[in-house]
Amino acid sequence: MKKLVRHRLFWPIAALIALIVVNTIARPQFIGITLRNGQLYGPLIDILRNSAPLMLVALGMTIVIATRGIDLSVGAIMAVSGAVALTIIDSSSDPGGLGTVAIALVTALLVALVLGAWNGLLVSVVGIQPIIATLVLMLAGRGVALLITDGFITTVTSAPYKFIATGYVLALPFALFIAAAAIAVIALVERRTALGVLTEAVGINPEASRLAGVRAKGIVFGAYVASGVLAGLAGILYSSNIMAADANASGLYIELYAILAVVLGGTSLMGGKFTIAGTVVGVFTIQTLESTILFLGVPSAQAPVFFAAVVVVVVLVQSPQLHRFMRGLTTRRRDDSDRTDAGPPAPAHTQTEAVSR
Numbered sequence: 638m639k640k641l642v643r644h645r646l647f648w649p650i651a652a653l654i655a656l657i658v659v660n661t662i663a664r665p666q667f668i669g670i671t672l673r674n675g676q677l678y679g680p681l682i683d684i685l686r687n688s689a690p691l692m693l694v695a696l697g698m699t700i701v702i703a704t705r706g707i708d709l710s711v712g713a714i715m716a717v718s719g720a721v722a723l724t725i726i727d728s729s730s731d732p733g734g735l736g737t738v739a740i741a742l743v744t745a746l747l748v749a750l751v752l753g754a755w756n757g758l759l760v761s762v763v764g765i766q767p768i769i770a771t772l773v774l775m776l777a778g779r780g781v782a783l784l785i786t787d788g789f790i791t792t793v794t795s796a797p798y799k800f801i802a803t804g805y806v807l808a809l810p811f812a813l814f815i816a817a818a819a820i821a822v823i824a825l826v827e828r829r830t831a832l833g834v835l836t837e838a839v840g841i842n843p844e845a846s847r848l849a850g851v852r853a854k855g856i857v858f859g860a861y862v863a864s865g866v867l868a869g870l871a872g873i874l875y876s877s878n879i880m881a882a883d884a885n886a887s888g889l890y891i892e893l894y895a896i897l898a899v900v901l902g903g904t905s906l907m908g909g910k911f912t913i914a915g916t917v918v919g920v921f922t923i924q925t926l927e928s929t930i931l932f933l934g935v936p937s938a939q940a941p942v943f944f945a946a947v948v949v950v951v952v953l954v955q956s957p958q959l960h961r962f963m964r965g966l967t968t969r970r971r972d973d974s975d976r977t978d979a980g981p982p983a984p985a986h987t988q989t990e991a992v993s994r
Contacts, residue, residue, distance in 0.1 A: 645903045649918040652901070656925045664932050676805045680928060686810035688924040689802075690715070690871040691894055692917065693816060696823050697864030698895040699916045704860045705840045705908030706760060706767035711868040711895060713778020714752050715888030718869035719876030720782040721745040723791045726798060738797040746869050752778070753865015757858035775892070782884035791882040802877035812874055819867060824913045836860065840908030897948065898923050 660667040670679035694711045701708045722745040729737040759770035804811040827833035838846040839853045847853045876882050902915025935943045
């Protein structure tokens, strides 16, 4: 049991289960799932579908943080990606054509890749601090998205494009399959090859890993490229869900939620050791928490305070320092109880007499 409790995923999963239990007690239909027209519906299904964009961004953020970096530009990349895709579809003579949608998707992902490569270049080659390098694109990216859409919210009507975020396959949302595929690819690359070990080595000690022959610059560069591509895919999902390119709202604050999901999952912001499974649990925790706010009827003006308070509680529950303090407190109480049960110590003269005998 102690080994289970000390596992790095125990407390993140416990926090997620606790949130689900609270939701179920407050509203029993929270765990209800219905089948209509061959499609599954329910709050839990909504959580799985709505968490897809954040899941993609958080996966990329996990890799970047593992290299001791940070990527604040993911929201801006989402905005640019969605703007590129919808602008191509809007300017096409056949918005509903599969070929048009395919060209829009490939172009949007290529643009996201270039933006990720730009971040990687500034961090790994030029040597700019990650928070500054990505802040540049964070500020400029939405301006680029506004230039692409001419300052307007571009809306389109395209059934294939809308299917990406709202379609169903095998009774489950298609967006869920996209997120699952991304999780599988990242987990396979980072945990079944040497790349994951090298990524952790770079995050723990970049200079030592370089001296050991690890191509640290290439690994850091690749981490930002991966983060950019995943953010671009998240931007496609977001724009597909609302069928509009809103440069100001797309991916707003998602970089903060992604960092929070990574931390809740057990990955340290200091770099090095990281956990993909923990990030997945962290994303589901955040999405469940947002659903909790809606289900409990918390006013929108008070929602951020409620969200922050619950996040603090969740972080405290997972805190290793708190666990050590509680274990130490329990040990001291047990020792005090044992001394009380043993009775008072024997008088000194009695012990001396016993020794002399």
